[in-house]
Amino acid sequence: MAAPNNRPSPKPTGLDCRLAVLGADMRLTPHRREVFQVLAESTDHPTAYEVFNRVQDRSPGISLATVYNCLEHLTNHGLLRQVNLDRGQSRYCANLHEHVHFYCETCGKVLDALPSAEFDPAKFWSLPPGTKVARLDVAIHGACTTCAAKRAEPADATAACQG
Amino acid sequence: MAAPNNRPSPKPTGLDCRLAVLGADMRLTPHRREVFQVLAESTDHPTAYEVFNRVQDRSPGISLATVYNCLEHLTNHGLLRQVNLDRGQSRYCANLHEHVHFYCETCGKVLDALPSAEFDPAKFWSLPPGTKVARLDVAIHGACTTCAAKRAEPADATAACQG
């Protein structure tokens, strides 16, 4: 059953609705709610450790292991997306709309990029017949608006590295 | 510690040409050549450890650290591509043609998928104006021909998980 917690939220917010609907078979503990809430309020794709730091403001006693557990559960239940760019720490994202990630190689910022057109991977890349596509993981690497502008400035001679 | 470094390549093969042209400013040591050769002969996107094992057949004394060094250098000089699918070991790929990777979530196989049509990321995903795209990292997750066929068989009832 949808596990309405013992007493936490007096009125189900949009957030809780989402949690209730999508994670129907998951026990919604306060920690999980707060981990999710932190992600829902973030647009910067925080790492597990950053989530840990932010959740600590509300739940000072929470442990990093619990944050990892919560992130894993929420991800497994389709409430979060794990974002892996290169090697290094995983990042997490509560934006469940179909989107891809843009990674600024200069400042490290990660942006969501929404699809602006219909897109069928099988149309653009030749896969062996019979292959079944489950999901597409796209990371666009480059320079964000700010960094691209900075690099274009004539002030720095070393900027002439490449187009 | 037997390092037969005193012997440069006898005659430049196609492989060496490629190494010479692309890695112009890189010293081409025997170990680097062999690491590259192993990758050039592989189509299965081996991990660093798998490369290590294969290189050991030719250079029994090579260390894992050296393999990592070589992989890093070759990657930095544009002779190899590092492939990161989810978290876990990086894989390496000597196919420098524009392509993306298909990852079979059932058997773990990684296939190259060549573009079958012109493709402009900025056309399909809305990026802020001024953004500069350097490269696209696409991983198509799904089931390869063999695994998809197995799953479709009526023998296993649990296969009905999803379409």
Add this chain to the structure above:
DNA sequence: TCTTGCTTTAGAATCATTCTCATTCTAAGG
């Protein structure tokens, strides 16, 4: 030959993540 600097090596160190296990909490039944 001597110097200088890159390469290689073994092992230690690092870092993110996962695991272990004792403890605590939750939901349901009495």
Add this chain to the structure above:
DNA sequence: CCTTAGAATGAGAATGATTCTAAAGCAAGA
């Protein structure tokens, strides 16, 4: 309210991939 089974939590250990360190090795130029 009390009990109980099972899930969640926390602290710290363990893991595993990768990187770093320090000490040789080797190559090319002076």
